[in-house]
Amino acid sequence: QKEVEQNSGPLSVPEGAIASLNCTYSDRGSQSFFWYRQYSGKSPELIMFIYSNGDKEDGRFTAQLNKASQYVSLLIRDSQPSDSATYLCAVSPGYTGTASKLTFGTGTRLQVTL
Amino acid sequence: EAQVTQNPRYLITVTGKKLTVTCSQNMNHEYMSWYRQDPGLGLRQIYYSMNVEVTDKGDVPEGYKVSRKEKRNFPLILESPSPNQTSLYFCASRGGRLSYNEQFFGPGTRLTVL
Numbered sequence: 001q002k003e004v005e006q007n008s009g010p011l012s013v014p015e016g017a018i019a020s021l022n023c024t025y026s027d028r029g030s031q032s033f034f035w036y037r038q039y040s041g042k043s044p045e046l047i048m049f050i051y052s053n054g055d056k057e058d059g060r061f062t063a064q065l066n067k068a069s070q071y072v073s074l075l076i077r078d079s080q081p082s083d084s085a086t087y088l089c090a091v092s093p094g095y096t097g098t099a100s101k102l103t104f105g106t107g108t109r110l111q112v113t114l
Numbered sequence: 115e116a117q118v119t120q121n122p123r124y125l126i127t128v129t130g131k132k133l134t135v136t137c138s139q140n141m142n143h144e145y146m147s148w149y150r151q152d153p154g155l156g157l158r159q160i161y162y163s164m165n166v167e168v169t170d171k172g173d174v175p176e177g178y179k180v181s182r183k184e185k186r187n188f189p190l191i192l193e194s195p196s197p198n199q200t201s202l203y204f205c206a207s208r209g210g211r212l213s214y215n216e217q218f219f220g221p222g223t224r225l226t227v228l
Contacts, residue, residue: 043219100145106156
């Protein structure tokens, strides 16, 4: 059983729409959650992290965490073609300051169409 | 410029020939990690280090060694590479205990073991 699961996609959304990316995890003790973006042929880059239940907003991005249901999601508002990439969800067992072990999902490929 | 560097970027080698992939960061980060990325399997953590002389296994440590003798360097050693270690390897670093948003990946090393 995969520890962190993501739909591989591709998820296709029109420009200007909201893209919703989901991630579920199996370890109920997980404490820290991360979203990375990876363009084709490039390194992953951190978009957001969250460790409290609820929403966390940063510009056009909103991370949502529900520990009881063991899922974390990423919403991208006003999607742009430049948002087309693979989005990786990662989960860590540690609280802030101790989390170094990271388990990644296989990523969801997002395509924003004109 | 803040960066994580890896060398070499590309390497083709033969089974059993020991090799080292170097990783260096110039941000005085405490945490460093190695990952491999394979199609369909996503990013998997090999080893991580929380500080000098402190390392721990990730999810796929078999066949790899690491050392952290200096804060800036975290080399990955393959003592006897095998074809199943053909992969894209990323080194990453993160800031201190409360610096979740300071995470950087290196450019990647594409390794082929014949």
